[in-house]
Amino acid sequence: MHHFSYSGGHLHCEGVNLETVAAEVGTPCYVYSSATLVRHAQVIADAFRRQSVLIAYSVKANGNLAVLATLAAQGCGADVVSGGELLRARKAGIPASKIVFSGVGKTAAEMGLALEQGIHQFNVESAGELRLLSEVAVRLGREAPIALRVNPDVAAGGHPNISTGKSGDKFGVPWGEAEALYAEAARLPGIRAVGVDVHIGSQIGDLGPMRTAFEKVVALALRLRGQGHDIRRIDVGGGLGIPYKEGDAPAPPSAYAEMIAEVTAGHGFEVILEPGRVIAGNAGVLLATALYEKQAPDRTFLILDAGMNDLIRPALYGAHHDIIPLVEPRPGQAMKTYDVVGPICESTDKFAAARELPEVHGGDRLAFMSAGAYGAVLSSAYNARPLVPEVLVDGDRYEIVRRRPTFEEMTGLERVPEWLTTAA
Numbered sequence: 001m002h003h004f005s006y007s008g009g010h011l012h013c014e015g016v017n018l019e020t021v022a023a024e025v026g027t028p029c030y031v032y033s034s035a036t037l038v039r040h041a042q043v044i045a046d047a048f049r050r051q052s053v054l055i056a057y058s059v060k061a062n063g064n065l066a067v068l069a070t071l072a073a074q075g076c077g078a079d080v081v082s083g084g085e086l087l088r089a090r091k092a093g094i095p096a097s098k099i100v101f102s103g104v105g106k107t108a109a110e111m112g113l114a115l116e117q118g119i120h121q122f123n124v125e126s127a128g129e130l131r132l133l134s135e136v137a138v139r140l141g142r143e144a145p146i147a148l149r150v151n152p153d154v155a156a157g158g159h160p161n162i163s164t165g166k167s168g169d170k171f172g173v174p175w176g177e178a179e180a181l182y183a184e185a186a187r188l189p190g191i192r193a194v195g196v197d198v199h200i201g202s203q204i205g206d207l208g209p210m211r212t213a214f215e216k217v218v219a220l221a222l223r224l225r226g227q228g229h230d231i232r233r234i235d236v237g238g239g240l241g242i243p244y245k246e247g248d249a250p251a252p253p254s255a256y257a258e259m260i261a262e263v264t265a266g267h268g269f270e271v272i273l274e275p276g277r278v279i280a281g282n283a284g285v286l287l288a289t290a291l292y293e294k295q296a297p298d299r300t301f302l303i304l305d306a307g308m309n310d311l312i313r314p315a316l317y318g319a320h321h322d323i324i325p326l327v328e329p330r331p332g333q334a335m336k337t338y339d340v341v342g343p344i345c346e347s348t349d350k351f352a353a354a355r356e357l358p359e360v361h362g363g364d365r366l367a368f369m370s371a372g373a374y375g376a377v378l379s380s381a382y383n384a385r386p387l388v389p390e391v392l393v394d395g396d397r398y399e400i401v402r403r404r405p406t407f408e409e410m411t412g413l414e415r416v417p418e419w420l421t422t423a424a
């Protein structure tokens with residue numbers, strides 16, 4: 001479900017013609033739909049009408065301040081994985097009391113920052129982290145509310161690079177060690193165990209493995225209660241998949257949320273969700289302009305002004321993004337098969353192989369669909385290309401919410417030592 005469609009022969013985001021945005025902002029650029037972000041947050045919230053829930057949006061999926069502020073206005077909290085993401089969430093208006101802090105490599109400085117801010121929960125991923133967090137909390141005269149992220153050893157079926165819930169993955173505490181670690185947590189002076197956390201992967205379309213993992217986690221939480229731990233929260237992480245191409249049919253967000261409500265109901269748990277992709281993925285597109293068509297003996301390359309530095313998912317995960325023209329194809333328009341590539345000097349700078357598209361000419365503009373999550377956040381300035389700008393649409397209005405940096409800004413942090421600038 002998203003708000004990108006053709007109207008009057010041109011692709012629109014809500015009420016805004018994307019040709020207008022491309023002409024003003026230039027390409028490449030990302031465009032996000034407020035209505036889509038809001039709708040996704042609401043669908044999930046709706047399933048928890050009768051239960052206490054915190055929707056801690058996963059900032060790493062799309063951390064633009066305007067996107068975060070849009071979700072903050074819907075009552076969302078944030079799941080952060082670094083001090084920087086924590087500060088972003090706070091800057092966008094998300095209260096610390098709605099922030100959970102995940103990740104395997106928290107530093108003492110990040111722990112201190114989060115304790116001083118008074119965040120809702122630390123999702124602790126190892127014994128070493130638990131002990132350091134206790135020390136930092138004691139030093140600051142605080143108590144850290146924690147959930148242990150447990151590794152349920154469930155295969156989620158997604159891409160191996162984004163699976164996180166198998167015993168060989170680096171994430172979480174091994175299932176068999178969880179209870180002993182909760183016992184240790186109870187003895188640590190700076191720690192208060194309040195929940196159990198799990199996150200088994202990303203782009204998961206099948207609710208079966210998730211349900212299995214969440215049932216295990218609820219059973220563990222009840223066992224821990226039986227051992228005297230005051231476990232009040234179940235954090236089910238994120239990971240629900242979205243459709244990237246025709247034929248993809250992941251479970252809809254409503255069914256996902258209903259399943260979680262069902263599995264966790266009846267024990268008075270506060271449920272925490274950490275959705276990322278399902279909220280932001282279909283809420284964004286990347287706009288690009290066709291530069292050249294280049295004929296090789298066995299294929300035709302379509303060379304765009306967007307590269308893997310702007311959208312790395314195809315190069316990183318072999319991910320598919322639909323590519324559609326901003327001008328609506330006419331019925332019967334000629335089709336042509338392209339290898340769609342960018343300008344970066346890497347052979348992996350390829351968005352699609354043998355992709356059939358309505359015939360494209362130099363100067364034509366295209367949209368990469370479903371690029372709202374793990375798009376701009378993973379962009380870089382490789383090849384000294386400016387970081388890709390971002391635009392937020394709301395109804396008939398839009399605003400540039402991250403502008404393209406100038407060359408001076410791009411080089412502003414660098415310094416040539418004096419010994420290189422003074423003649424010998």
Ligand SMILES: *Cc1c(COP(=O)(O)O)cnc(C)c1O
Pocket residue numbers: 058060061079102103199201202203237238239240274275276277278373
């Ligand atoms: C990445 C991540 C998420 C969000 O995952 P999505 O697949 O985008 O929903 C949630 N929680 C944790 C701990 C993560 O690492």
